[in-house]
Amino acid sequence: MERTHTCGELRAEAVGTQVVLMGWVAKKRDFGVFTFIDLRDRDGVTQVVVSEETAAEAHAKAKNIRGEFVIAVKGEVVRRDEGARNAKLSTGEIEVKVAELLVLNDAAVPPFQLEVAGSENLADEYTRLKYRYLDLRRPALQHNIRTRAKAVAAIREYFDDRGFIEIETPILLKSTPEGARDFIVPSRIHAGKFFALPQSPQILKQITMIAGFDKYYQIARCFRDEDLRADRQPEFTQLDMEMSFVNREQVYREIEGMFNHVTRKVGGIELPAEWPRMTYAEAMRRYGSDKPDLRFGMELIDLSDDLRDTDFAPFAAILSGTRASLPAGESEEQAGGLRSQGEVKCIVVKGRADYSRKQTDELQEFVKRYGAGAMAWIKVGDEVTSSLLKVLGEEKIDQLIATAGAERGDAVLIVAGKKSVVAAALGALRNEVARREDLIDRSKFECLIVTEFPMFEHDEETDAYVAAHHPFTSPMDEDLEMFKTAVNDPSQHHLLGNVRAKAYDAVINGYECAGGSIRIHQKEIQALNFKALGLTPEKARERFGFFLDALEYGTPPHGGFAAGIERTCMILCGTENIRDVMAFPKTASAQDLMMDAPGDVDEAQLDELGIIVRNS
RNA sequence: GGGGUCGUAGUUCAGUUGGUUAGAACGCCAGCCUGUCACGUUGGAGGUCGCGGGUUCGAGCCCCGUCGGCCCCGCCA
Numbered sequence: 001m002e003r004t005h006t007c008g009e010l011r012a013e014a015v016g017t018q019v020v021l022m023g024w025v026a027k028k029r030d031f032g033v034f035t036f037i038d039l040r041d042r043d044g045v046t047q048v049v050v051s052e053e054t055a056a057e058a059h060a061k062a063k064n065i066r067g068e069f070v071i072a073v074k075g076e077v078v079r080r081d082e083g084a085r086n087a088k089l090s091t092g093e094i095e096v097k098v099a100e101l102l103v104l105n106d107a108a109v110p111p112f113q114l115e116v117a118g119s120e121n122l123a124d125e126y127t128r129l130k131y132r133y134l135d136l137r138r139p140a141l142q143h144n145i146r147t148r149a150k151a152v153a154a155i156r157e158y159f160d161d162r163g164f165i166e167i168e169t170p171i172l173l174k175s176t177p178e179g180a181r182d183f184i185v186p187s188r189i190h191a192g193k194f195f196a197l198p199q200s201p202q203i204l205k206q207i208t209m210i211a212g213f214d215k216y217y218q219i220a221r222c223f224r225d226e227d228l229r230a231d232r233q234p235e236f237t238q239l240d241m242e243m244s245f246v247n248r249e250q251v252y253r254e255i256e257g258m259f260n261h262v263t264r265k266v267g268g269i270e271l272p273a274e275w276p277r278m279t280y281a282e283a284m285r286r287y288g289s290d291k292p293d294l295r296f297g298m299e300l301i302d303l304s305d306d307l308r309d310t311d312f313a314p315f316a317a318i319l320s321g322t323r324a325s326l327p328a329g330e331s332e333e334q335a336g337g338l339r340s341q342g343e344v345k346c347i348v349v350k351g352r353a354d355y356s357r358k359q360t361d362e363l364q365e366f367v368k369r370y371g372a373g374a375m376a377w378i379k380v381g382d383e384v385t386s387s388l389l390k391v392l393g394e395e396k397i398d399q400l401i402a403t404a405g406a407e408r409g410d411a412v413l414i415v416a417g418k419k420s421v422v423a424a425a426l427g428a429l430r431n432e433v434a435r436r437e438d439l440i441d442r443s444k445f446e447c448l449i450v451t452e453f454p455m456f457e458h459d460e461e462t463d464a465y466v467a468a469h470h471p472f473t474s475p476m477d478e479d480l481e482m483f484k485t486a487v488n489d490p491s492q493h494h495l496l497g498n499v500r501a502k503a504y505d506a507v508i509n510g511y512e513c514a515g516g517s518i519r520i521h522q523k524e525i526q527a528l529n530f531k532a533l534g535l536t537p538e539k540a541r542e543r544f545g546f547f548l549d550a551l552e553y554g555t556p557p558h559g560g561f562a563a564g565i566e567r568t569c570m571i572l573c574g575t576e577n578i579r580d581v582m583a584f585p586k587t588a589s590a591q592d593l594m595m596d597a598p599g600d601v602d603e604a605q606l607d608e609l610g611i612i613v614r615n616s
Numbered sequence: 617g618g619g620g621u622c623g624u625a626g627u628u629c630a631g632u633u634g635g636u637u638a639g640a641a642c643g644c645c646a647g648c649c650u651g652u653c654a655c656g657u658u659g660g661a662g663g664u665c666g667c668g669g670g671u672u673c674g675a676g677c678c679c680c681g682u683c684g685g686c687c688c689c690g691c692c693a
Contacts (some may be wrong), residue, residue, distance in 0.1 A: 031656090032649045047653065067643085086653055102675085113626050113643060121628045121642090128683045179693040226692040227617095369619080369689055457693090470693045533693095577686095588686065 001072050001102060003573075008044020012093045014077045019096060021046060021102065022072040024137065026114075027066055035062045036095075037381035039073065042142050045089055045219045048073050048096040058101035068107035068114075068134075074100040114138050125579075129593040132584060144581050147266060152219055154265040155239050155565075158258050164215040164241065165588070169204040171197060171221070176543050179470070181225035183234070191610030197223035202470060202564060203547050205242040206519055209558040210550045217241040219565070221240060228588050231511070231567060231578050233612050235586075239514075242560030248502055248518055251559050252449050254276070255506045255514055258563070263445065267572050275447040283450050288427025290344075290453070293510025294446035296439040298350075300426050301404050301413065304343045312391045314373070318342030318416050344416040347430050349437065352411040353381035360387075360413075366432055367415055372425035376414040380406050388414070431510065442574065448507045455483070456532065464534050465496045469503040471529055471544075473517040474559075476500040480525075487532045496532055506563070513568050516561025523551045 004020045024040035034051040050073075052059040058073075065071060075098040086092030111131055113124030115138060122128065128135040135141060175182045175196035182196035198204075200222045208216040220240045228234065241254065256275050276294075283292050286299045307315050319342060349355070355363075355377070364375040378386040378397060386397050404412050413433070415425045434440050434469040455475050456465040467473065475483045479499045486495035502518035520526045526548065530540040537553070541548060569581035579585035586592050606613065 007659095027653075029652050030649085031652070033653095034650065036652055036655085038653070049651085051650090053650095081651075084651055084653090089653080092653085109626070109644060123622070123627055124623085124685065126623095129685085176693095180691085202693090224692060227690085229692085230687070366688095371689090461667055467693050585686090589684085593685095602670095613638080 001074060001100070002398050003072070004072040006038050006043035007041040007046040008090060010046055010077055010091050010094050010096070012079060015079045015094060017077050018074070019077055020072060021048065021096060023068045023070070024107075025067055025071060027067070028065060030063070035059065037062065037065070037073075039071070040137075042146075043089050044091060044139075046091045046094075046096060047086070047089070048075065048098050050098045050101060054097070055099050055101070058098050061101050061103060062098075065103060066107065066109065068110055068137075069103060070107065071097045072102040072104055088431075094517055100150050110134055126587075126593065129579075129585070129587060131205045132594045136583065141580065144569065144573045144575065145545070145583055147573055148565070148581050150266045151262050151569055152565065152574060153257060153350070154262045155217075155219065157265070158261040159215075159217040159241065162215070162254075162257075164217040164243075165213050167208055167213065167216050167218055169198070169201040169218065169220065173198055173204075178466075178543075183223045183225050186609040187612055188608055191608075195410060199224050200238060201240050202472070203544070205240055205560065206472060206558065207547070207550055209242055209244045210553065210555050212556075214244045214556075215241075216243075216560075220562075228586070228590060230576060231570065233566070233578055233582065233585055234590050236578075237565040238249075239565060240560070241562070244556040244558040245555070246518075246559055248451070248504065248559070251505070251516060251518070251561060255449065255516075255561055256447075259447070259506065259508070259513070259568070262568065262570065269445055271445055271447055273546075275449050277449045277451055279452045280450055280454065280500075283448075283451065288423040288425075288430060289510075290450055291505065291507045291510055291512045292448065293425075293431060293434070293440070294448060295441055295444045296434045298347050298430050298434060298439070300345045300347060300423075300430070302343060302345050303400055303403055304345070306396070306399050306403050307344050310392060310396070312388075315344060315416055318344065318418075340417065342418050343422050344414060345426055346400075346404050346414040347426060347433065348406045349411040349413060349433055350407075351409050352437070353379040353409050355411050356381060360411075363413060363429065367425040367429050370425040371421040371427055372415045372417055374415075375425075375429075376413070376416070378404075378406070378412040380408055380410050380412070391439055443572070444509070450505045450507055452500045453505070454497070455479070455499040455503075456496045458497055458562040465493075465532060467529075467533060469501060469515070469517050471533055471535075472519045472526070474502045474520045474525070474530075476502055477552040483532070484528065487528050502559070506561070508568075508571050511567045511571060512564070513571070514563035516559065516563045518557070518559035521551070521555040521557045523548065526551060 001020050003022045007021055007023045010019065021039055023039045025037055026040035026045055027038040029036040033053065034049055037048050037050065038045050039048050050059045050062040061557055073096060075096045077094050079095060080095055112125045112127050112134070114134060118361065136145070153490070159166070172185060172195040175184060175194060180199050182199065184194040184196050198220070201218060201220050205216055205218070220238050220432045221235060222234045222238050225234060239258070243251070243254070248598045260271045263271050280290055283290055286292070288300050304319055308319050310316055360375070360377050362562060369377045376387045378384065378388065378401060379399055384397060384401070389397055401412065406412050413429060415422050415429070417425070454468050455473065457468045459466050483499045484497050485492050486499065504516060505512050506514035520529060527537070530537070566578045566581050570576065570578060575581065584592065584594065591597065
């Protein structure tokens, strides 16, 4: 018996033809003298009917089948009676009248029902991950995994057409101690030495530019041994690309071009030919985030100027940048710097002057997670009420309402503190409120390129500057002099915090979908950068010697980006969970429940590698 | 590393103030049923209440610890 059709393709036109379908029993409805079977494969579901009268042998076999049995049926496609059609099925106009039925394989009773009718009451994720092969049979996951395959195919198509060369880089390479934790792989031949899995092919892709390939791309697996999140797994896939002799705008055009091609091909979605651009500074100021979700407004509004004259101690301390506002441990010298300066900002929630005490308390708890000490509120109801009324007085409250642009019926949610904390707290609160108030239009795709990221971030613990993107990112031409001053004059070191980089992110619907930069191609600036990062020439050579050597031999100006395949697919599939777009994901504690990895290895294997495991 | 939340039948859940024999639906098993598509119907089996300890005359329920799923903070150049 040879399959002639899938279970998703038969329509009324096929009526009268003989077909053979193969698939899994999704559902059986037994009426004694005849039995309906919903037969499922990756394409869809077709109802087949087995009658005792016309196919006694097949009918007898049908008696003994159960969900997830694998069967083949041969029979005629017949039109269903007027009242017996099923509009919910694409194949619902027809059914297959079975003449022959073959049980290709039986199946144990599944540990969970693949789809509970009419609800989203799926089994616990633990069970579904353990039996991932069963969960993957669900149409929703089948669809997501196929969408991902289409997206990857579209990406290849885009770059192939534009003359990019797909180059594979090694999975086994050398550990570099900075950045994310590496997964390491022991070497047998060099017992006691280790490879590291790539966190990204960053250096290697730059070397393809030095090697003269001009345009490189790769669908690259990346590994980072860090804690997981709803959108983060320890291994994930990136579209990685790099090009020579380009400026930032030329890279932006490829970002736009690629995403636009993928969304058009996969989802039939038309994104703007040119995406809006916004500097990092503007994004932080207006949205408190470097990846703002632009599907809704509710921008952050600065109330600092209105509060500069206040006696209210917490605000006064924050706004004046006096000692009281500094976190414990921060020195007075640092207080002179810009970063000790705090601010007071707010968002306006339209129509929610009716927030209850419980609700504002919940939101306060929410912002505290981001380091905010408290959340103040003003409710512009029939009467104006506010947690700040006593300390600021009516007049000041009215002034704040005016600055915030709040109208009768609105609620104003206020956070004060260090700039970074205010941004983190209000940026997150903005998303949280939008979610709660259902302000997000899920049919929208709001794209943005965020530009001019800071070159460095200040690490409070070590009081050192670390690369915000990676140590090969080029500073902005405008900031080059400041960069040089900051590196060469120890008293001006803090200026590093103000140096902007030619680094950028692509953001869709609040997800960072891609990021990249123009790289440093001159060894002098690269050396300067290592110095800024506190790497002595010896240390730099130890870690990146081969790369520094490579830079000596005629490096073209170059830049590129990497795009997260999973995050892109999450947006295409409309899911908020990365596991929904990966065939075999790991749990939040980085385990594979299906194969029970990671696991122990034989003593003999360890011996060969020269490894002794310390039992604690 | 920290926080939140959940864990009761194969699955999804209910379970009152701590009180008799822990329930429902779906699934499963055995029948009946000529048009279902969440088929209907009759009957049946199925429980270490995650695990360990404690309080109590008595614990699914209270307390402590622990394990696991999910989410968040830190972390993720």
